[in-house]
Amino acid sequence: MMLNPDQPESDLPWGQTDTDSFNVQCGSMAAEPEHGEGKARSAHVPALSREEKRRRRRATAKYRCAHATRERVRVVAFNGAFAEMRKMLPTLPPDKKLSKIEILRLAICYISYLNHVLDV
Known part of the structure; x- marks a missing residue:
């Protein structure tokens, strides 16, 4: 107050x-x-509201450290999933570095192509 x-x-x-x-x-x-x-x-x-309790809990160093660790694990898993998807996509040259958005767009095109091949 x-x-x-x-x-x-x-x-x-x-x-x-x-x-x-x-x-x-x-x-x-x-x-x-x-x-x-x-x-x-x-x-x-x-009594503190639920939101105030959440803010206080998130302000602790222990919580921030744990959150940062969880975020690093999430980003590593996310990047690993993109690397796996990249291996399945045909490109020339095969070792060409692609951004995440390029990988997604290429995956969309490749899935569309495979769908077309199956329909014919």
Whole structure:
């Protein structure tokens, strides 16, 4: 919860003063009873939404490292699949380097050609 420093005390939630807002945000209890209260009141920390929990979890170094590792594995598998597809496509010269989009376009043309051969 963001508080405006110019916000009057009466507008603060739960009747807090500006110094109390830090304790409430951190989830701790008020240090001293206020206005003759017998006990320190418990801090009310609103539950985090699913999206906020996801953002906090993704912000950790452990999560980022694991995500980067998964992404590297995915990219290696993706490139391997393109390499396998490239081996099955006829080109001249056979060792010509093709981009991924060229491989896909050539595969479409080759499949269309093979379909035509089967129809005849």
